[in-house]
C-alpha cells in the first residue's frame with residue numbers, strides 16, 4: 001500500500017454551541033465535545049484508509065477550560081500514525097468567544113480508529129509518510145502512546161493471571 005501524508009487526512013468540524021449542548025449553567029457537556037472528537041477522528045481515519053472505520057479507544061482526554069453556550073467550537077483531526085489495521089488520530093479542540101474574538105485551546109485527544117473490510121473484519125491501512133518536523137514528532141509520540149497502551153494491557157492480563165487484586 002502506498003504511504004499517505006498526515007495532512008491528506010486533515011479534517012475539521014466547526015459548530016456553534018447551543019442550549020441543547022449545555023447544562024442549566026451554560027457549560028457545554030464534555031460528551032458534546034467528545035462526540036465531535038469521535039466524529040472528526042472517524043472522518044480523518046476514513047480519508048487516510050479509504051475504508052469504513054470504528055473507534056477502538058480514546059486516550060486520556062482532558063478539558064483545560066470550560067466551554068460555554070454561544071462559543072464556536074472547532075475540532076481538527078489528523079492521522080498521526082498507522083499500524084497494521086489501526087490508526088491514531090490526534091484531535092485538537094478550540095473554542096472561540098465570538099464577542100472578544102479570543103480563541104482558546106480547550107482539549108487535545110488521541111483516538112485509535114480501526115479500518116474494517118466490507119465483512120466487518122480489521123483491514124490493512126496505508127502507512128503514514130510524515131513530511132514536517134511536527135508530523136515526525138507526532139508519529140514518534142503516537143508510537144510511544146501505543147507501546148504504553150500495549151504494555152499496560154499486558155501487565156493487567158498478567159496481574160489477573162497471578163490473581164493479584
Ligand SMILES: CC(C)(COP(=O)(O)OP(=O)(O)OC[C@H]1O[C@@H](n2cnc3c(N)ncnc32)[C@H](O)[C@@H]1OP(=O)(O)O)[C@@H](O)C(=O)NCCC(=O)NCCS
Nearest residue numbers: 054055056057058082083084085086087112114121122149
Ligand atoms: C476494534 C475492533 C474491530 C478490534 O477487533 P479485534 O478482533 O480486537 O481485532 P485485532 O485483534 O485484529 O485488532 C485490530 C487492531 O485494533 C487494535 N485494537 C484493538 N483493541 C484496541 C483498543 N482497545 N485500543 C486500541 N487499539 C485496539 C489492535 O491493536 C489492532 O491494531 P493493529 O492491527 O494496527 O496492530 C473490535 O474490538 C470492535 O469492533 N470493537 C467495537 C468498536 C466499536 O463499535 N466502536 C464504537 C463504539 S460504540
